[in-house]
Each structure stands twice: as structure tokens, then as C-alpha cells.
Amino acid sequence: MIKVGIIGSTGYAGEELVRLLLQHKEVEIVWYGSRSYVDEKYASIFRNVCEIVPDICKSDDLETLAKEADVIFTATPQGYLAGVLNDNILANAKVIDLSADYRIKDVSIYEEWYKIEHKSPQYIPEAVYGLCEINRGKINKDTRLIANPGCYTTTSILTLYPLVKEGIIDPNSIIVDAKSGTTGAGRGAKVPNLYCEVNENIKAYGVLTHRHTPEIEEQLGYACDKDINIIFTPHLVPMNRGILVTAYANLAKDVDYDTVKAVYDKYYKDEKFIRVLDKDVCPETRYVQGSNYVDVNFKLDSRTNRIVAMGALDNVVKGAAGQAVQNMNIMFGLDEDEGLKQIPMCF
Amino acid sequence: MIKVGIIGSTGYAGEELVRLLLQHKEVEIVWYGSRSYVDEKYASIFRNVCEIVPDICKSDDLETLAKEADVIFTATPQGYLAGVLNDNILANAKVIDLSADYRIKDVSIYEEWYKIEHKSPQYIPEAVYGLCEINRGKINKDTRLIANPGCYTTTSILTLYPLVKEGIIDPNSIIVDAKSGTTGAGRGAKVPNLYCEVNENIKAYGVLTHRHTPEIEEQLGYACDKDINIIFTPHLVPMNRGILVTAYANLAKDVDYDTVKAVYDKYYKDEKFIRVLDKDVCPETRYVQGSNYVDVNFKLDSRTNRIVAMGALDNVVKGAAGQAVQNMNIMFGLDEDEGLKQIPMCF
């Protein structure tokens, strides 16, 4: 059994790690870390695991944990892991970081968008950007540090990657209009996240300044081998889970449906977790709810010579905890879908 | 592998049977029955199973299905199964009926509350009322017909059973105030079930006339060995899943917390799917969402000499499809929780 510790286990991504790992055959959770609930029973906070998890929440002491665990998941605020990570920890346990600390290779871009000084840039080069379907080949038993991708980022990149990689679209024309459920806003006690502030409302936020923008740009830039600038607009939707991306771009080639479909199939046909939908069927977040699936599709507009590409996933699963487990599976040489076989719960 | 057929697979309970049975190791679904979608791809209706279920919907021909399946689940409107069930079918396959047709032993009560003539009352005596935790002993490999309990009924009975059985309360004083998610209203296209009619609203319905009333009365009557009359009031809540029962009754004995807790533990301590919560903790539907669990608890009111007993479950799982699978497991001698190990999804 792989011994697992979770730092930040009482946030939404943390809880979801618990839910998934409890259904994973090769794993034992040895540490439920939490800053706010130390010494409280985990099952008294998330009562869904009542009579299932007898553990008490422990502090977020990474050094001690590293000696007890084979792998540590950190579902912590930006800057936290960068401030505490050290060689000792990495020597003792693998780390899969669900925060943004090691996602962006250019530390100045990180510091510009996150308004935080990066405390341990020396670990950025070795961190693998854990977008499994694209970077699977870079992850193996020697990998020590995974930068687990952001939720908006995973949706945006997987929706657009084949188009960018194959030169179907002009990458600088990309506009990503994204809609997220409210778990994406985290479990902090803030007025804007209260029920009555979110319910019966839709709004854009972080327009032109959202921190997932440079992450999407960097990764799609690798795909087309150049620096690109895109527009990314997130919206808050009154629902718990799910991200829907509706992306727009100018076509760079004269293509028809079959050509573009073949491009998507080239990259995704054999991917268990990515489903390219039938012609004209639009992704809906409910059809991936609670699962690690990503549904994608596209439509071509001959009137404007543009493409509309769409993708949907569950932000706390494939957009966070599920992808983290998938990365762990790859690191440890397990079946990639171990612990991730949940059928989506569509209502 | 047990070959399973589902009649009514495109309603909410039907879909949930599919979701659960796809995660069951000993089962193969051989028939996706549907009246409305014959010859359509099942995964085009419930796209959560896209790339998972390749099957086409078939008609609801029970006779043919009985020859191909070991067990048939019927998630059909009231009166349907009673109208078509015959010896041939029962000779070929076990039947687990999610409708109310064989739940009530007194056919005149059934006909009075359901306003339907019962077409095959001859099968009522052999039908086992499949409330697993209470009637487990009556279900075995020879059982041919299970009357799977109603959703409100399961919640109400499991919440009150120990109190009635042990004479803690006056059963004729019972008032069940129940609140249900909207999947309970079914998937029929009716104006009152439209999003904008249900959202931002709560209402009682079927006050004093709801058809789960006699079912609760009959089963709790068995527990105290007399005929009883209760009040049952269902309410429609703007959420997809979940039933919460808040039940009230006069205490028949002078009891304290520990005594009543011991009574609950006597019946439920070893039950995997029933969780008696810690003192003062109230059940919430979200903590059982997507799972077969039932959470119960109670509070004693010395001011009025009454008890408030509460129970929560997921109406489409323990209140329908999950309990049906649990019944199947018992019938076939499998582990009772096979296919039912989902951790609740609490958001």
C-alpha cells in the first residue's frame, strides 16, 4: 500500500482527494492535514465519511509527514508550498502540488500574476507539469515533484491542444470564455461566496487579470512553439461543480468537420478520460460530474471563418484531485484509472 | 456474471440502476428497456455513460427479457408491472419491482390510495417487502419477487423503526414531515416540474393523501403489531437528490438520551448503511448524496414529552436503485454492499 498524506484536506479539493483515495485499492491515507481543524475528527467536518474515516486532523508539518508518507498531496494556498519545500522533504516523499507554485516555468511571470515572491524557484525546473494526457511521458518513478494543473487551465488546454498543436487555429486569436461552479472559489468564509450572493446570479470576474491566463498561454505556447497571448474570462455559475469552456479562435487553415475531428481523434481517441463527443453534441458539466472525464467538441463557422471549441470537466476531480490521483498512478506505475473509475453522476 | 435487465432505464431511478450496476463486479446489464427511446443509443440520452455503454434501448417486453436475464429491475409507473407479470416471467427471472405494485399486502388499501385496480393480486403474498435492514431474513435464493420500498417510506421507517419496535413512542402520535429533492417527482415532462417552477420555492403537496402513507403505516404497524394511523406530509425542495424526514411522536415511556441511543444501536450498530449520528448532530442530505447510506438521529424534548427523530438518505440510491441492488445482492448471496461502496459526494 502506498502511504499518502494530504495537506489541506479540509478544503474542497482536499475533501475530494479523500473521497477518491478512499476508493483507491493501492492507497492508505496516513495524514489528514489541516490548518483550521487540528485535533478535530475529520468525519465531524465532512460527515459524508462518518463511520468510514476515524482519523483526527493533524497539523501541516510537511517534514514529519514526509517521513511517514510515500507521497504528499498539497492542496494549499498559493505560496505555501514554495515557502516550506526543501531537499529533505523531497528526499523522503514524492510531492504532488495542487497549488500554482511550480506550474509556471518563468518565475517572473509567476511573481507578476500572483503578486507573491517565489521562495524556492530552484525546484521549478524539476517540477513536471502534470497534465497527464500531454505530459505523461515526463512522469515516472523518479519524478519527485508534480505541479498539478489548474482547473480552468486543464479545461482550456485539453479543449484547444489538438487545434494549436496541429496549426488549425491562430493561437493569438484564442478567446476562452469559461464558466465555473462555486467550489472553484474555495471554502474560505468570504461574503462574496455566501449562498445568497452566488445563487440566482452570474458574473464575470478577474477579467483580463485571472492567474490561470499565463498558465494556459505557457502550455499552449509549448504546443505551437511560440509565445502567445490569449484572452481568458472566468465566470461564476450558481452550481457546486463543473467547468465549461467555450473557446473561440480564427481558423489558420481551410478545414472541414472531418479534418478537425481527425485531429481531435489523433490525440484523444485512446485517452480513457477524454471523450470527443458526436457531431453537434455540446459538452455539459453534469455529464462529467463526480468523475475524471473531460468532454470536448467543436463547431466550425464558415460565416466568420472561426471555430468554437468546447470542453467540460469537474473542477474538483479532473480539475484538481482526480488529476492529482492520475498523476500519482503514473508516478507509481499503477493503472492510470485506479481509484478513478466513478461513473459520472448526471443529476 | 448475473445477467440483468432494466425496464424503465431512462427515468431517474433507471439511470441510477445503470450507474450503480456498471460499478458492480458480478453483473452484466443485458437490456436497457425504455418506452420512450426504443432504438436510441442509451448513451445519447444519459451522456454521462458516453463511451461506457454502447447499448441501444430496447422495448419493455418482459417475457422476452425474462429469458435473457437472471434478474429484472422494473422502474415503471404504478400498475404497469401488475398488469403484465405472469408465471412465465417469474419462472425465468427474478423480479425486483421499484414501483408500488406489490408493496402493500392489503389490496383494497392499494386500490383505495392508488385509484388503480390491481391486475395480479395473486403475486402479492409471495412478494417480499425489500427493506433490507428489517426484512433481510425473508430474502434468499428462492425469492422470486421483491417489492422495493418507496423513497419516503424507507426514510420514514428506518428513522422510526427502533422507537416503534421497542415501544418508546405512541405510534398513533407519529407525524412525519418529509422533504424531498426533485428527482423524486420523476422525469415526466410536466409544467410543475420545470426548473423555474421548482427553483426558489418550497411547498407541501399531497397533504394527507400521499400514497406512501399506507405503506409507512403498514410496515410500522408490523413493528408494533397493531394498526396505526399517522400523518405524512411531503414537501418539494429545490435540489436534485435527497430526502430528509423530521418525525415527531409522543414518548410512551420515561426515557433519557442513553436509553434511546441504545435502542437505535441495538438495531443499527452493525448495519453498514445506517449511521446513527453523534449526539445533537442533525442528518443532512448532502452527506449521503450519491450513496446507499441512511443517517439518523433524534432529540428528546422534556418540555413537551416528545421526541424529534430525523433521517436522511439519497432518494434515488437507498430510496430506489441502491436498495434494489442491495436486495439483489441478498437474493444472490453476494456481499450486501457489492456495487454500493460509493463514498457520498458531499458537494
Place this chain on the structure above:
Amino acid sequence: MIKVGIIGSTGYAGEELVRLLLQHKEVEIVWYGSRSYVDEKYASIFRNVCEIVPDICKSDDLETLAKEADVIFTATPQGYLAGVLNDNILANAKVIDLSADYRIKDVSIYEEWYKIEHKSPQYIPEAVYGLCEINRGKINKDTRLIANPGCYTTTSILTLYPLVKEGIIDPNSIIVDAKSGTTGAGRGAKVPNLYCEVNENIKAYGVLTHRHTPEIEEQLGYACDKDINIIFTPHLVPMNRGILVTAYANLAKDVDYDTVKAVYDKYYKDEKFIRVLDKDVCPETRYVQGSNYVDVNFKLDSRTNRIVAMGALDNVVKGAAGQAVQNMNIMFGLDEDEGLKQIPMCF
């Protein structure tokens, strides 16, 4: 024009006072009080009044305000007003208190249920309990202090008052099962009120300990002229507004529908804001949304000799701000519905 000041204008009840008073012909709001947003533009907090309210939030300095206003609404936490109220204030301005400070005549009961020492019990005797339809006669131009009733209380009392007053039911058998929208939980930044904690869930809370219990008991006790004990159970519903009460009681007399209907009509037929619905029609919160209406109805159960009485209102209007404005109208001799003519917004 009546000059109005609002203390606590940036909570949900406060905002609703603003919304209603802006539509009141005889009123001018001169003070938007707030503890959290002093010196901020009111319309930057509640942007629905953008370009309508140019005012800046002021502190909650009641003494100064009393000199500038004819009437002060206090939508403040329990204990606040009792701690600052004095003769000077009452000499200068009328006070309508939306908190519980002066609702309960027996100060020991207040202190027992609220766990707060009452700092100014000397004002309790003169405070009029502002349940307009029942206490209208006690409110006039000389009234200095109104204790505006609680939201659950208003719904519960108006639903049951005619039955208790006319001896139709045994008041000690009353059970009130209440369901509230989430504005009732206030606008404080607390984890249990976050969108993802409330959405897709229903729960009871404050079972047997909720502080509206003694308020209901006291007022219904006046109606039947004895001390009574009831059970009151509130539930949190995933919607913004609305309270639905489903109340149960034993019949004390042999009555039929027409008799009980006549009793309701006796008290409510001429009340603009109370609507006794047609036979068998159940109140729904959506049909009173945004308005000062209360919809009530009842059903008799000959099987158990009990009555089910139901009532629905909008907790922030008739359950708070609307009733406060109604009280102001009575105090100032205005038409009782001035500023309260909004047609309910049923979706």
C-alpha cells in the same frame, strides 16, 4: 416627508428596508448605517441601487441619528439595541427594532434562550410587539418603540392564531415544522452559509433550542390566555427567500372544513396582506416572493383528528423589513400598504 434612518443597512433585512422605503412616497432615507462599510458608497455594496442611491454609509451612532430622523430602523444583532437605547434617543425618534431585544416580555426567558444579559429591560414594557394584524390597535402616533417580530414567528403565529384564539386546537399539541430560505441566516461570512455548503442540501438546525420558540409560545399564549409549550423545528432550504410553515395540532373540537374556514375568515378576510387560499391549495413561498403577503391554508385529518395548517411568507419582507414598514405606516397614520404594493415575483 418622514425622515428615516437605518442601522444595519448592509445586511439582508437592511437592504430590503432600503428597497421598500425607496418605493415609499412619504419617506426619505437620511442615514444608511453600517458597521462594516462606513464611508463606502452604499451603491457599491448593493449595486442594485446604483444611480439610485448616492449616499455614503455612516456609522451606527444612534444618538446623532435620533436628532436627524423621525424614525429609526435597527436591523442589528441581538443585544445591540438593548445596549445603546436610552431616553434621549426615544425622545427624539421612534424606533422600530428588527432584532429580538424587546420582543419577549419576560426578560428571564429572553436571557435564558438568547444567553445574553438584557441591558435595558426598562423599555420592554412599553415596546409594542409589532405583529400588525393582531396588535394594530396597540400602535399609534404615541408609540415610541416597536419590537418587530421574528420571521419564523410571524409565519407561525399568523398560520395558527385563529385556531388558537377560537379554541379549535389544543395549543400544547402544536408542532411547527418550518423551512427557511438562506437570507434568514444573515450576511455574515461563515463557512456553513457558503454557497457549496447550503446548495443541494436540506437540514434541520437549532432543534428544540431555536430562539423563536419562546416568542411563538408567548404570543400564542396570549391568544389562548395560558402558558403553552410547543415544538418548533427550523430547516435551511437552498433558496434565497421565503419561509414555509407546516404546523400540526390536535383538534380540540369536532369541526369541519367550513367551520374552520369561517374562523380563518373571521380574522383575515379584511386583511390585505393575509390571503386564505382556496380549499386544498397549499401555500408556496414563490407566490409571496418580494411582497408583504402571507398565504395560509389548512387541511383536516379525520383519520388522526388533527389539523395541518400551512403558511408562507417572504422572510425579508413580511418576516422583517416589510412588516417594519407596515408598523411605521400605522405609527404615522399612513395607509398601511404604502410602499408595500409590490406584486409578488413568482419566478
Place this chain on the structure above:
Amino acid sequence: MIKVGIIGSTGYAGEELVRLLLQHKEVEIVWYGSRSYVDEKYASIFRNVCEIVPDICKSDDLETLAKEADVIFTATPQGYLAGVLNDNILANAKVIDLSADYRIKDVSIYEEWYKIEHKSPQYIPEAVYGLCEINRGKINKDTRLIANPGCYTTTSILTLYPLVKEGIIDPNSIIVDAKSGTTGAGRGAKVPNLYCEVNENIKAYGVLTHRHTPEIEEQLGYACDKDINIIFTPHLVPMNRGILVTAYANLAKDVDYDTVKAVYDKYYKDEKFIRVLDKDVCPETRYVQGSNYVDVNFKLDSRTNRIVAMGALDNVVKGAAGQAVQNMNIMFGLDEDEGLKQIPMCF
């Protein structure tokens, strides 16, 4: 008093006409037309107007109605009015049509996008496109027929009009990503509009084929005096009311914030119902809920040389019934905001 008849009064836009007109001082509703509920009490269908509206629903007999009413609102399915309108009707009453029948001047475009033969194209030329803020000057006491704009269209045009009119953007680069509440889907009993199908989900629909596309193109084409092609993508959001438009376009000029702000102010500063928000404040649908307001704003992106323009309104008010009343007010020479003074209900 203006005598008003409503055809289609039992749909969502019809009910909203009733709600608004009941609060209009110069109007008397003389005809509640309905196809589905003839001879039923209007207040038994929409119980919010219980004890307010005593009327019975009448048939949709336009000829008879025209003799009894001064103005007729038709909130009917596409093609209905075009099939029955005639000179007699227009000679007797003004008609404000909330359907799309007379919105598009080029009948071939109407027939292409709506897949319906237009039965009375002879009335198209005289129909005034009732986007009040832009076409106010074309509406007067002699106007007989108003084509009331679509909900998505109103939001999209008002968000983009100043930018197109003043040549700030390249109109052919416009992408409108729109999000709508579910009242926009109508009150028809269809499975995709059931509560459990809409709740906890977001999806795009009608991608590249939605029928509001040519209406937006035609009207914005007038603003820049050329034929344009845009992309319009609607999404269904789990909420009752509201449309949010997030629009993207390439800048055609080198502009800064102040320049663009001045352009918006030029057209909207004196408009009561259009509010240009403060810098960096994003429109949210809740802040216009229940009212006739439109909130707009924009952000400039120097990285990509594009603009993000945003607009929010209530689809059943400014997007339907409210704008229809506004048009009536202009036609009859009344204050433009008569009956439309509701303060938005922000929760």
C-alpha cells in the same frame, strides 16, 4: 385608462406583463389570453396575483380583443401573430409583439433562420423595432405595430452599440458569449427544461444556429452601416432570470479607458434604464433582477488589442415584458418609466 389585452398571458413573459401592468397607473388589463387555460381563473395559475386578479383566462381571439383594447401585447410562439394579423386588428388596436415575427426586415433571413414561412410580410416595413433607447424617435402615437426585441438581442446590442456606432471596434470580429436564466427557455413542458436537467449544469446550445444571431447582426449593421457577421453563443444557466453577455471584439482604433467611457456616456448617460458601471466593476444579473435596468461595462486588453464588453439585464423585464411596457409608454406619450420603477431585487 389604457385598455390592455395580453395574448399568451400564461407564459413567463405574459405573467411578467401582468405583474408590471398591475403596477402601472394608466392601464387596465381587460383580457388575459391563453391557449392552455381558457376559462380558468388566472390567479389559480399564477397564484402570486391571488386576491389581486379576479379575471378568467380568455381565448386568443385577436379580432374580438382588438375591439375591446387600445393595445394588445402578443407573447406568443414564433409565426403565430404573422398568421393572424390583419388590417382590421391594426385599425382597432396597437400591437406590441414579443415574438420575432416582425423583427427582421429581410423576410428571407427570417424564413431561413426560423424555418417558418412568413404569412404576413406586408406588415414588416411598418413595424418599428422597439429597442427604445436606440429607436425611441421612430415610435409615436401613430405607430401601430412594435416588434419588441429579443432578450439576447437587447443585451447584446445595448452592450455593443456605442462601440460599433463610433467605430471603436471591427464589427466583424464580434463574438457574443451569452448566458441566460431558464425562464428564457419558456414554460413549455419539455424534458430538457425539467428542474433536474437544468440544475447543477451549464451548457451551450444552438451554437452558431441561434435565431437571435441575424437580429443582432441586422441591428448592429445599421449602427455601422454595413452587413456584418458575428458569432453568438447562448448558454443555459441554472437560475430563473437574467442574461449576461460577455462580448469580445478587435479594437479598430487606438483608444484608452477614458475615450471608450466617453463613448458609452455619449449614448447612455441620460438613459434611465442603462447604467454604465464604474471602472473595473463587472455587471451581475442579480443587480438588475426584477427591473428594467441594463448594466454595462468594458475592459480594454492591451496585450491582445481587444475589448471585453459586458452587459446584464433581466430577460423577462428589459428583455421582454418591461421593454414592451416601455414601448407602450412611448407610443402613448406617457413617462417612459411609468410602471417600471421597481428597484432591482438583488437576492
